[in-house]
Structure formats: structure tokens, C-alpha cells
Amino acid sequence: MTYQLPEKLKQLQGYQPGTICDTKLSANESFISIPDEIRRDIAKQIWELEYNRYPDPLAKKLCRKFAEFFSVPAELVTAANGSDELLFLLTTCFMNAGDKLMLVEPDFEMYRVYAEMAGVETVVYEKDAHLRISTETLVAQAREQQVQALVLSNPCNPSSLLESREDILRIVQELENVLIIVDEAYMDFADESVLQDVELYSNLIVLKTLSKAFGLAALRLGFAIANKTITNALRAVKSPYNVNTASQIIGTIVLDYPDFIHSCIRTIKSSRNDLYRRVRDLQKEIPDIQSVQNSSANFVYVQVINAADVHAFLQEKSVAVRLLGEYLRISAGTKAENDAVLRTLEEYWEEKVYSV
Numbered sequence: 001m002t003y004q005l006p007e008k009l010k011q012l013q014g015y016q017p018g019t020i021c022d023t024k025l026s027a028n029e030s031f032i033s034i035p036d037e038i039r040r041d042i043a044k045q046i047w048e049l050e051y052n053r054y055p056d057p058l059a060k061k062l063c064r065k066f067a068e069f070f071s072v073p074a075e076l077v078t079a080a081n082g083s084d085e086l087l088f089l090l091t092t093c094f095m096n097a098g099d100k101l102m103l104v105e106p107d108f109e110m111y112r113v114y115a116e117m118a119g120v121e122t123v124v125y126e127k128d129a130h131l132r133i134s135t136e137t138l139v140a141q142a143r144e145q146q147v148q149a150l151v152l153s154n155p156c157n158p159s160s161l162l163e164s165r166e167d168i169l170r171i172v173q174e175l176e177n178v179l180i181i182v183d184e185a186y187m188d189f190a191d192e193s194v195l196q197d198v199e200l201y202s203n204l205i206v207l208k209t210l211s212k213a214f215g216l217a218a219l220r221l222g223f224a225i226a227n228k229t230i231t232n233a234l235r236a237v238k239s240p241y242n243v244n245t246a247s248q249i250i251g252t253i254v255l256d257y258p259d260f261i262h263s264c265i266r267t268i269k270s271s272r273n274d275l276y277r278r279v280r281d282l283q284k285e286i287p288d289i290q291s292v293q294n295s296s297a298n299f300v301y302v303q304v305i306n307a308a309d310v311h312a313f314l315q316e317k318s319v320a321v322r323l324l325g326e327y328l329r330i331s332a333g334t335k336a337e338n339d340a341v342l343r344t345l346e347e348y349w350e351e352k353v354y355s356v
């Protein structure tokens with residue numbers, strides 16, 4: 001007899017990072033690098049790092065800086081190894097095998113992966129033709145299916161659309177015995193956060209990350225913000241030394257430069273607006289571009305005919321974007337990167353027109 005993997009692992013495909021391209025607009029990263037002034041601060045403190053000691057299990061300094069930046073109480077903040085770790089913990093530890101987790105679709109793919117690993121059943125709420133949620137029908141479906149938890153990203157990855165704070169809170173209020181996980185990975189680019197509301201509700205948890213607007217994807221820093229009861233439980237179930245000392249130090253330093261971060265957010269939003277406008281302009285000439293969503297995030301969600309073919313062409317020209325069914329998700333980049341993706345898209349349809 002030989003060892004057999006559990007059935008759920010046999011079919012599982014690891015995360016596919018895609019091939020390396022000159023222009024990388026596929027992972028919604030920031031295109032802004034940390035300036036020298038901050039790098040010098042970092043270098044100095046990293047020099048003094050006590051490599052032989054375990055990290056602070058609660059990352060207290062980091063959580064305090066995060067709390068200061070977002071004006072939330074530090075005792076309601078839990079740091080993690082990316083918000084991905086938090087999603088994993090919430091599905092595996094806050095839910096039992098056989099429980100039901102409601103997802104909305106389209107949404108972030110990892111929610112389903114973690115649910116499956118935890119033996120949690122998923123119940124899908126399909127967004128309408130405009131990629132919007134009707135809170136009324138969502139609430140009705142959640143009640144009917146008796147779900148234990150609901151997770152959604154707002155602004156949504158991949159649709160880039162924003163639901164109002166009012167609508168999110170209505171869901172939280174109407175489903176008062178359901179854990180509502182609001183993934184605000186992109187809320188730094190928008191203004192409908194429910195971060196300030198966590199203390200008012202027994203069932204609300206908000207996830208944030210420094211991987212997108214803050215340009216610190218390399219560090220893997222995610223945060224959960226929730227009431228004291230949820231926070232205590234989360235801190236108890238996480239592995240003790242989940243955030244390494246180097247990431248704690250660097251995150252703490254960067255959060256201490258709020259002007260820099262706010263300027264990054266402005267720059268990224270302006271690139272996103274540029275990308276959106278240019279794809280919209282291209283759409284006027286190219287009927288194959290079926291829709292372009294008006295983004296509240298740092299990427300643009302574009303529906304095109306033969307998306308896989310367009311994606312492959314871009315890839316061939318060393319431009320990476322994300323292919324999601326009939327859609328391409330294009331991250332906002334530098335001026336040169338936005339130019340590259342637009343130029344290559346134009347080229348694709350020029351070649352296609354000439355070849356028919």
C-alpha cells in the first residue's frame with residue numbers, strides 16, 4: 001500500500017503566477033517603489049534586527065501604527081502574513097466542516113479554495129448583469145441557505161466595482177448571526193469603508209492589506225479589524241509567530257510616512273483613470289471590447305471577445321494581464337506600462353482586422 005493524498009488535494013492546482021513578462025500588470029501590485037529616504041530608515045533598523053529572537057507574536061508596534069493610520073483602536077487589529085493567511089484562518093478555524101460560506105460571484109478566487117480545504121460548503125450568490133449586488137436578494141438567499149459566514153471583496157476584485165457602505169452595513173445588520181467578512185484590499189482607492197463600524201457589530205470583520213496601495217506586496221502584511229471577541233479568538237488561533245520581524249519593522253516604518261502613502265494612492269488612482277479612459281476610447285473603435293467597468297480599484301476589468309486569444313497575444317509581446325473567463329483584468333501601471341498594454345491591444349486588433 002502506498003500513501004494516497006486526500007481527495008481534495010488530488011485535483012488542487014497551486015497558484016499559477018504566470019510567466020515573467022517585461023510589463024507586469026497581472027497582480028494588482030503598486031508600481032511605485034519606496035523612496036531612498038524611507039529605504040535608509042529601513043536599512044538602519046534592519047541592521048539592528050535581533051535575528052536570533054522570535055518575532056513579537058502580536059506585532060504590537062506594527063498594529064499600533066496601522067491603527068493610527070486608519071484611526072481604529074489598536075486592540076482591535078490583528079496582523080497576519082498577508083490577508084491570505086487571515087482568509088485561511090477564518091475559513092478553517094471560524095467555520096466547521098459542513099458549514100456554509102456564501103460567496104458572491106465574480107469575486108476573489110481564493111475564498112473558494114480555502115473553503116474547500118476546510119471542508120466548508122460554498123453557496124454562491126450571482127451578481128446581476130451589471131456585476132452588482134442586490135442586498136435584498138443576497139440577504140434572502142443567505143437566510144434561506146442558512147449560511148454561517150459570507151465573504152466578499154469591496155471594491156471587488158475582479159469587477160473593480162464598489163458597493164456603498166450603507167449596503168454593506170445593511171447586510172451586516174440583516175444577517176446578524178452570520179459572520180460577515182469584508183475584504184477591503186482595494187478600499188484605499190475608494191471611500192466606502194466599514195472599518196470604523198467594527199465595534200458596533202458582533203458579526204463584522206474587515207480585512208486590509210499593505211500589498212496593494214501601500215506597495216509592500218513583498219512583505220506579506222495583512223490585517224484583520226473586528227470587535228474584541230472576534231479579535232481575541234483570531235489572535236488565539238493564529239500561529240504565534242506568523243509575521244516575521246523584518247516585515248514588522250518595515251511595515252511599521254512605512255506606515256509612519258502617511259504623506260508618502262497618500263501621494264502613492266493619488267498617483268495610482270490617476271494611472272487607473274488614465275488606463276480606464278484609454279480603454280474606453282479604444283472601445284469606441286473596437287467593437288470586440290464589450291464592456292469596461294468604471295473602476296474603484298487599481299485595475300480595470302475589460303470584457304472582450306476571444307479574451308483568451310487576446311491574453312495570449314499580450315503574453316507573446318511580454319505584457320502580462322490577468323485572464324478571467326471573458327474578461328481581462330489589467331492593473332494600473334506606470335505611464336510606460338499603460339502605454340505598452342494599450343499599444344499591444346491596438347496591435348492585436350490591427351493584425352486581426354488585416355488578417356480577415
Ligand SMILES: *Cc1c(COP(=O)(O)O)cnc(C)c1O
Nearest residue numbers: 082083084153157185209211222
Ligand atoms: C490581493 C488581494 C488579497 C491578498 O492580499 P495579501 O495581503 O497580499 O495576501 C486579498 N484579497 C483580495 C480581494 C485581493 O485582491
